[in-house]
Amino acid sequence: MRMSKLFFQTLREAPADADVRSHQLMLRAGLVRQVGAGIFEYLPLGLRVKKKIETIMREEMDAIDGQEIVMPVVQPASLWKRTGRWYEIGDDLARLTDRAGRELVLAMTHEEVITELAGGVINSYRQLPVMLYQIQTKFRDEPRPRGGLIRVREFTMKDGYSFHADIASLDEYYPLVYQAYFNIFGRAGLDVIAVESDTGMMGGTMAHEFMALTEVGEDTMLLCNQCGYKANRQVATFVKSSSESRAEEAALPLEEVSTPNVDTIAALADFLDIPESRTAKALFLVATIEEDGDVKEQFVFVVVRGDMELNETKLTNVLKARQLRPAQAEEIRAIGAEPGYGSPVGIRRDEVLLVVDDLIPNSPNLVAGANRDGWHLRNVNCGRDYKPDLTVDVVAAADGHPCPTCQAPLRAVRGVEVGNIFKLGTKYSQAMDASFLDEDGGSVPMVMGCYGIGSGRLIASAIEKNNDENGIIWPITIAPHQLYLVSLATRRTPEVTETAERVYSQLQEAGVEVLYDDRDERAGVKFNDADLLGTPLRLTIGARGVKNGVAELKLRNREEIRELPFDDIVNQIQAVVEAETAAVNAKVITEPLQ
RNA sequence: CGGGGAGUAGCGCAGCUCGGUAGCGCGCUUCGUUCGGGACGAAGAGGUCGGAGGUUCAAAUCCUCUCUCCCCGACCA
Structure with a gap:
């Protein structure tokens, strides 16, 4: 491909609304353009990749x-109704109506269509x-x-x-x-x-x-x-090790403590001068649960230790819930709790599913809310002060937690x-x-x-993963082109143009994917574009080299420059392409599934 | 959906506070000089100032509504 004919444009500055590195480089290198939010078009170079x-x-x-x-993107809604996903999936599924009033969807995945196809x-x-x-x-x-x-x-x-x-x-x-x-x-x-x-x-x-x-x-x-x-x-799970557990500690009597304007765990721990692990975090959620074909909403009260975070995926799976959402303040008050000061002690248990993390029963004497604005309870003990419906692992593993198999810190x-x-x-x-x-x-x-x-x-x-301050550094296997041919010809050096043209056709005939920079640009512009586009091999032909019978080869991912004699250039380029390809393929991981 | 930011030439931006009919850099066109890491000079082309409505003699600028895009969060079968 000749650069002079290529449909593209490189940008010196990245568009202001791109702030992720790969996005900036794709726009600057002319691989893609954005049409709307989350909607892109691929230009020739991007499409090659x-x-x-x-x-x-x-x-x-x-x-x-x-x-x-190949299956269709536009699909009849009836298929999606049969699997129920027409009703289960929310606004992520784009729906439209055709001229006859038939409902259609834009495919977000193809299980429905392929299953019907295979069944047939x-x-x-x-x-x-x-x-x-x-x-x-x-x-x-x-x-x-x-x-x-x-x-x-x-x-x-x-x-x-x-x-x-x-x-x-x-x-x-x-x-x-x-x-x-x-x-x-x-x-x-x-x-x-x-x-x-x-x-x-x-x-x-x-x-x-x-x-x-x-x-x-x-x-x-x-x-x-x-x-x-x-x-x-x-x-991810982790070991809630014995060091985390204080099961041996004797339960102390409940005690109310005034905590004005202390409605977060961090503020509470700070106010009482205790670690967050000595507090209980109360979370109020409403789960959509399907039971025997009936869909109902269930208020779920979750207790996790103050230093842990709820893992909503785990909770969703435990409850077999279709959906979880945070409860509204009115809903929280309706079950007898107080937002910001929630506790499982003394709530209306008949309407609430009480789930506690399995670390809680081993964590005696926690500080929890008093279900009263500005008040907390000391020495709350699971089992003594309240009885959960479910005791399961519902917290998120985090950096530093002990590995579930070997207890080393997780990263x-x-x-x-x-x-x-x-x-x-x-x-x-x-x-x-x-x-x-x-x-x-x-x-x-x-x-x-x-x-x-x-x-x-x-x-x-x-x-x-593969870029530097000058641009992209493509793995050769997915680069738009394998080689960027720079011609440094000027009007006074027709022999350079002739040589570059000859090398270009030789390489093309040999099956090397060449992007030939035949533009009337200065050397710096061509080198900078070569770096930005990230082509793995760069072959430079200039007056100096032509005189000496050599071209210069530089790899995008290496510093050195090699001189290749014109009479053996195709073989040498092919060898480098093969070596670079082999180097990528050598890194393929073989990992048997346990 | 909640919070924050931004829409002025292809890209990056200024102008807006304090209304007077739009400017800079890069890019683009033509000519000349230049030519191994983003040249220089000269002459040009290119803008419904996101859209609609309003205020005003006059709106990029003030007011109202609206659309779009980006970031954080919620969400992500």
């Missing part, structure tokens, strides 16, 4: 017997297992898109769905996808870690997320350097979820009536798995 990533995805999915298909085609266990995937547009009307391509509304996803005759077959296949994902990310030059994750409303029994570790990520993971434990904060890190894999089970196949006949002639719902990777997030994460 996207296509390369998708080629890697295809190769790896095909290698585990995946078959590519697969009739016999002999056709199983099968893996279908597509690389397609998704639309999720996120309340707050952010960070360039990190969190968007319209995006491209590689989504795969596997269908199995039984759980054993899924259990056998799932680890293959797990490894294929490491292959994809590794080949794209991106380090990821796989963590256990919440299955959420997707249902199913096991799920993993593939996280690119970066500060701009929205998820928090807890890692153990000692034993290798790693989990998303949503599901909290941020990451971007670039992929996920789920064992779905039969949730969708049952709802969509996707069954087959087994060996005994019985009609059985298919067992499913589903597997996603976001193309844009992968690109953004790769840039986030």
